Amino acid sequence: MRQRTLLLGVVLALTTTLLAAVPAQAIVGGTESTRAYSFMGSFQPSFPAPPRDDQHGCGVEVLAPQWVLTAGHCAGKNPTGARNGVPRGWQVRVGSLDTTSGGEVAEVDHYYRLATSDDEGGFWGKDLALLHLSTPVAAEPVRLASTTPAEGTEVRIMGWGMTCADSENPACFPERLREADTVVQPLSACPSAEPTGELCIGSRDGSVAASNMDSGGPALVREGDGWAVAGVVSGPGGADAPTLFTDVTRHADxxxxxxxxxxxxxDDEIPNVEGAVQLDGCTGSVVRTPASRDDDPALLLTNGHCVEGERPEPGAALVDQPAERDVPIADEQGYPQVTARANRLVYATMTGTDVALYRLDTTYAQLDVEGAKVFRLASEPVRAGQELTMAYTSIRLHCTAEAVVAHLREGGYQQDDSIRYAGSDDCTPWPGTSGSALLAADGDTVAAIHNTHNVDGERCTDDNPCEVAGDGTVTSVRGRGYGQQVHQLAACLTTGSELDLSRRDCELTGSG
Structure with a gap:
């Protein structure tokens, strides 16, 4: 399958696959619509929140009083990447030119995706989703086109996509609907097209096309005296090329x-991911030690290599540094139960172990009132043979500590007593799982923390850790994953979630 990006309107961050959007102009070559289309709507999820004030993420089309159609990847941004399920905080506004006012607003209470990226062949050509509305809307639905439109067929495209490439500029996000009239091109005009199930729509040079945040929007054709939807925006057809739409007519049944x-x-069976914290490119968990008091500020645990800014130098640690970092603590389904704020980096190192501790602006008692999951921090090391559960944001992986490795080296850093996982399809980490808690059998104790795996089979380089035995023998195995001990942290923490590296039993890097 060809590599392709998506015309996303929803921020990713929690899903196992992160697909980059290609910023471009909204309905390139189009103009502002002069009248509303009763069936046209804006999908506005609160999680994951789109990077714009009006909350527009994707386009939708009303097919029935309680049903709207959109792109499958738009609904795929649920926390666990489920195919079918119940969302939280999703709504649509239909029948208005404006994303912020007018028309009708309805909550989404169910989603169904035709295909996912985990399916054989992926979801290209099948990038569709149906959203069920909790209450009916009065908008007049649009019907499905009766047949695949032929090359040269005139179509109308529309959406609220970006009008410029700067995602930090609010002016790039139009609140008023834009549209353009164009034609269906041969698939050869879209270099990244799949051979079946897709439509190539727009001008051949890309001067008229759909673009970023137009995903889910329609390709409309005239049938009789009205419009019919023939396609839904899926992804770019290539540089300076038309846009790819999923052919809706193929999936009418x-x-x-x-x-x-x-x-x-x-509905999919949703794994329990309670307590996982999604950080940029990493994962974390909120922990407390046996000595923690309810009125102490809570602590966030992740990897030392997951700190924002400069990483700790080999042989060194970062201590008591300012920080500003959102800490969304997941409920069982992966939606934020509460979002705290990290205001201090208490400690971070990548030497001896690979850990970072942040102090939050919220106490353990406050998190308890909000129903947020807090884990206990282990006070004993992980031993070979111990069963562990990796608590990622979208899934729980089941691992076994195959061995405790004397030394683990990677890119100039060395960790000691690292945990090697036994090879298993149930324990296959990937980039983004760094910092995930490794839970003991009780499900409440963080026994260790995942930190790395060997990507290419190289020896001791970045992303390719190697083991160093007591006799100096060096080995590396592609795909092998490792975790780090965390039991030594409790001895260095005092009341108030403060760090004291001078304590007698504290053995972290920087102590003594």
Missing amino acids: WINGIISGTDVPP
Whole structure:
């Protein structure tokens, strides 16, 4: 399959695959719409929140009073990447030119995706989702096109995508609907097209096309005296090329089966990911020691290599540094139960172990009132043979400590008594799992913390850790994963979630 990005409107951060968006102009070559389309709507999820004030993430089309159609990848930004399930904080605004006012607003209480990136062949050509609304809307629905439009067929495209490339500039996010009239091109005009299931729509040079945050929007064709939806925006067709749309007509049976209630797929079984904290490119967990008091500021645990800014130097530690970092603590389904703020980096090192501790602006008692999960920090080391559960933000991986390695070296750093995982399909970490808690059998104790795996099979280089035995023998195995001990942290912490490296039993880097 060809590599391709998505015309996303939703910030990713929690899902196992992170697909980059390609910023471009909204409905390139288009103009502001002069009248509203009753069936056209804006999908506005609160989590993950789009990077714009109006909360627009993707386009939707009303197919029935309680059903709207959009791109599958728009609904795929649920915390665990589920195919079918119940969202939280999703809504649509339909029948308005404006994303912030007018029309009708309805909550989304269910989503169904035709395909996911985990399916064989991925979801290209099947990038569709149906969203069920909790209350009916009065908007007049649009019907599905009766057949795949032929090359040269005139179509109308529309959406609220970006008008310039700077995602930090609010002016790049139009609140008023834009549209353009264009044609269906041969698939060869879209270099990244799949051979079946997709439509290539726009001008051949890309001067008229859909773009970033137009995902889910329609390709409309005239049938009789009205519009019919033939395609849904999925992704770019290539540089300076038309846009790719999923051919809706190929999946009419799937759409009609769900809307009619005759063929509704079951919800996915959602793994319990309570307590996982999603950080930029890493994961964390909130922990307390046996000595922690309810009125102490809570502590966030992650890897030393996950700190913002400069990492600790080999042989050194960062101590008592200012910090500003959001800490969204997940509920069982992965949605934020509460979002705290890290205001101090208490400690971070990548020598001896690979850990970082942040102090939060919220106490343990306050988190308890909010129902947030707080884990206990282990006071004993992990031993070979111990069963561990890796608490990632979208899944729980089941690992076994195959061995405790004397020394682990990677890119100039060395950690001691590292935990090597036994090879298993149930324990296959990937980038982004760094900092995930490794839970003991009770599910409440952080026994260790995941920190690395060997990507390429190289020896002792960045992203390729190697083991150094007591006799100096060096080995490296591609794909092998490792965690770090955390039991030594408790001896260095005092009341008030303060660090004291001078304590007698404290053996962290920088102590003594």
